[in-house]
Amino acid sequence: MISKQLLLTYFYLLIYVCLSSGVILYNKWVLSPKYFKFPFPITLTMIHMGFSGVVAFFLIRVFKVVAPVKMTFQIYATCVIPISAFFASSLWFGNTAYLHISVAFIQMLKALMPVATFLVAVICGTDKLRCDVFLNMVLVSVGVVISSYGEIHFNVIGTAYQVTGIFAEALRLVLTQVLLQQKGLTLNPVTSLYYIAPCSFLFLFVPWYLLEKPGMEISQIQFNLSIFFSNALCALALNLSIFLVIGRTGAVTIRVAGVLKDWILIALSTIVFPESTITGLNIIGYAIALCGVVMYNYLKVKDVRASNQLPADSIPERSTKEWKLDKKSLDIYTDDGNNSNNVGNKAGSAASESIVVDEEAPLLPSSRLSYVGRSQVSSHTA
Secondary structure: OOOHHHHHHHHHHHHHHHHHHHHHHHHHHHHOOOOOOOOOHHHHHHHHHHHHHHHHHHHHHHOOOEOOOOOOHHHHHHHHHHHHHHHHHHHHHHHHHOOOOOHHHHHHHHHHHHHHHHHHHHHHOOOOOOHHHHHHHHHHHHHHHHHHHOOOOOOHHHHHHHHHHHHHHHHHHHHHHHHHHHHOOOOOHHHHHHHHHHHHHHHHHHHHHHHHHHHOOHHHOOOOHHHHHHHHHHHHHHHHHHHHHHHHOOHHHHHHHHHHHHHHHHHHHHHHOOOOOOOHHHHHHHHHHHHHHHHHHHHHHHHHHHHOOOOOOOOOOOOOOOOOOOHHHHOEOOOOOHHHHHHHHHHHHHHHOOOOOOEOOOOOOOOHHHHHHHHOOOEOOO
C-alpha cells in the first residue's frame, strides 16, 4: 500500500512538471504574434524580475520569513553583478527565441545545455576534459543536429537566439560555482531573487530602452494586468516549487521528472499551438540527444557519489525522509543573532549539494550536480 509520504512526493513532482511546462507554454502564448500578440520578450522578462524582486523584498525585509545573508559590497560587485548579467542575458535570448521557433524545437535545442556547461566548465577550469564525457557530448550534439535537420520550420535567427541563451546560462552556472561557492555564500531561492532579480532588471533596462521601447505604442499594446500578474506569479511559483521538490525527492528523481516533462511539453505544444509540427527526424534526433544527456547525468551523479564515498549501488535519494520547510530549507528568520546565520549557512550548503538548475527557473544555486543541464532547473525562462 502506498504511503501518504510517497503520495505527497508524487504530488510535488506533479506540481513541478505542471508549473515548468505551464510557464513555457504561457510565455509562448503571451509572446506569440498569433495569440496574445505581445512580441516584447525583454519587457516580459523585466516584469518577471520586478515582480520576483518585490516579493522577495517583502518576504525578507517586511515579513521576515526568510533570513538575509551577509552580503558585502565586494561580494555583490564581484559575484552578484556578473552572475545577474549572464542570467538576464539567458532569459532575454531564451524568451526572444519564442518569437521565431516552436516550443517543441526549443526543448530539443535545450538538450545542448550539458554540452555548453561542460565546455564552459572545462575552459574555466572547474571540470576536466574526459573521454567518456566528451563522447556523451558528441552524442548529444549529433542528436540535436539530426533534430534540427528534421525541423520543418527551421529558423536561423530563432535557433541562434536559443543557443546563445543556452551558453549564457552555462556561463551563469559556472560563475555561480566559481564566484559564490568559493566565497562560502549560499543563496536559497528567495535570497537569490532578492539579490539577483533587481540587478537583472537593471541590466535588461538598457536593451529594452534601445530595442523595444521605440516600437511600443501604447495604443497597440494589450496590457492585461491579470495576464501579466498570473504569468509572473507562475514563474515565481516555479522557482520555489523546484526547491520544495528537491527537498522531498532528491536530485536524481528531479532529473527523471525533467526528462518526462520535456516529452510531455513537446506533445502538449503541438496541441496548444497547432502550427507546431514534429517530424520523425525530430523525434529520432531528440531521442539520441537524450541518451547522451542520461549517460552524462549518470556519470556526474556517479562522480559526486564517489567523492562522497558512498556505496556504489546507492543513490542519494531522500524520498523516504521527512522533509519540512524550516531553517534547513529556507533559512526561516529568527532573532538569534549570529546563531541563526550559522544555521542558515550550514543548511544552505547542505541543500545546495543536491540542487539542480532548471532553465525555466534558473535562480537556484548551482553545485556539482548543476552540470546536468537539461533537468536544469531557466528560464523558468522568465
